[in-house]
Amino acid sequence: MRIYADNAATTRTSELARRVMADTMDRYWGNPSSLYSFGQEAAEVLYRARCDVAACLGAKPEEIYFTSGGSEADNQAIVSAAQMGKRRGKNHIITTPIEHHAVLHTVEKLAKEGFEVTYLPMDESGIVKVEDVAAAIRPETALVTVMFANNEIGTVQPVAEIGALCREKGVVFHTDAVQAAGHLAIDVAEMNIDMLSLSGHKFHGPRGVGALYVRKAVPLLSFIQGGAQERGRRAGTENLPAIAGMAAALTEACAHIDEHYKYVSSLRDALIDGLSAIPHGALNGARSPRLPGNVNFCFEGIEGESLLLLLDDKGVSASSGSACTSGSLDPSHVLLAIGRPHEVAHGSLRLTLDYTNTMEEVSEIVAAVKEVVDYLRKMSPVWKELERGERKYVIQ
């Protein structure tokens, strides 16, 4: 048995995406910037990919810029909006404490360069409040950047409301939609989104490719110099096989979005219900609105890395926000931001499902997690102290 339940980390490239990539390499290997027919045929493939990505987002083709991935798109969008703001005397940025590090580290870098940053208040729901955004906006606010859906706990942010508010206040609004694109319906025009980042490999496209949507009226500064590709905003010969593969995967995902949403949500709900039976464990973040495939629990008295390794032995691939798996001394910044204490955050488990998973797999995951949590608790001195009442349970 091998169950892949880490679809928020990456997804398996779809058959269609693989076929499109191979076909692009085979037939459209010309440089899209070249004037002869080899180049122009490739330029046509590039344009079609741009139209396809735009169509999935409710955008115009000329509003799509291809990048090397979600991180680059986040970096470019934020730095560009900040620099453009600075030119007009605006030096304030609003974000949340639960953003992906591609956003947080970029904002922290800008803070070192003199920008002022407001981190929106966060509670255990893992969802920002629109009124907090409204209260944080000032005349000198250059940018609001709030993720569409969280990569760890799957909570979906009130993007359309924040978009409407920012538009009304004349503030640029960027959203990191890396986890949402292809899984949740997105309409950038309707939602008043100025900038949006996405990444190919989160919806069964290839990795190493992403896209940045920037509304036509919003200026975008180039990040990489050296050529006129992407209308002068992103130099470098286009990674056409990956771009075409991503566009095909996104089109495929968007065509099935309602059907997949329904099916994957039912798997998620069954998994949440199954894991809720484990004592002194709790779901992280509000149950709704939540990404259809995201399940994230904390279990008291155990540590996440050993949980993952033993689950892997049982054939289940998952992830954790423990310090040991994050490669730093602290557990997940998201779990800490929603109020989980360090010792509880170390015992976190993220399972992210997708339409490739089945209900049988959900049952097997529940059984495997129960067994492993029980085993690790039996050898945990922390669990014994909790049981003996020498230490207080955080999760009742």
Added chain:
Amino acid sequence: MLYSEKVMDHFRNPRNVGEIPDADGIGEVGNAKCGDIMKMYLKIDDGIITDVKFETFGCGSAIATSSMATELIKGKPLEEALTLTNQAVVEALDGLPAHKIHCSVLAEEAVRAAIKDYYDKNNIPYNPADFCDHDCEHCGAEH
């Protein structure tokens, strides 16, 4: 692979897991906030460690280093157990990733803490300098 085969073996099949209810010395080191706690139980007879058990809350290498440390001191005289270094634990496990070395330090400290507890309980004199008291130096969290 993140871990050597030996680490994975000791993680999957930890030796000497459990509790000794009438232990002669008990040592607990680490901090739940940092993500690892090791508890070491010793049975001591005539200056010899006749039995040892451990309980660990922590990552794969925390469990593996605890397990290996118990193997290395079982049946040994206390003086010899006190010479156990974290480096010896790492070597016996065929190495640890750099960011996991602190687990081996905890294992060494757990053994020393259990021996110190035995000395304290039995009024056996020792040089306090031989027993490092700091815990969780690897961790930036406040205790």
